[in-house]
Amino acid sequence: MTADDTPESPPAREPTLRAIAMPADSNARGDIFGGWLLSQMDLAGGSAAMRRTKGRVATVAITSMTFHKPVFIGDEVSAYTEVVKIGRTSLAIRIEAWARRFAAEETVKVTEGLFTYVAIDADRKPRPVPPEA
DSSP, rough: OGGGOOOOOOOOSSEEEEEEGGGBBBTSSSSSSSSHHHHHHHHHHHHHHHHHHTOOOEEEEEEEEEEOOOOBTEEEEEEEEEEEEEEESSEEEEEEEEEOOTOOOOOOEEEEEEEEEEEEEETTBOOOOOOOO
């Protein structure tokens, strides 16, 4: 998907995570570090994975990641998650991050990626993903 194909509005559901991009998260030019944004997405994906697996999870892969637009200091970043595949011990979650620009009503998709998490037990060993209730 190219930036020109990006939908005009975020998904019609509550985001899994919201965060404000702060000055400490930026470079000298005021752009937010990609690593900060990636960590916010991983937090959202991990939260969604924990809810679905009803327990601990570990991130095992990011199989795709696309940065569409920059995030700036003061932007409100919302991460939306969707479980797209469930295996025996793992699940793949598609994550989109959208930024509401500081002091504006413009909302733009800034990143998207596919993250894989494995369900783990108390000994950090893989465990089966329970069936959906």
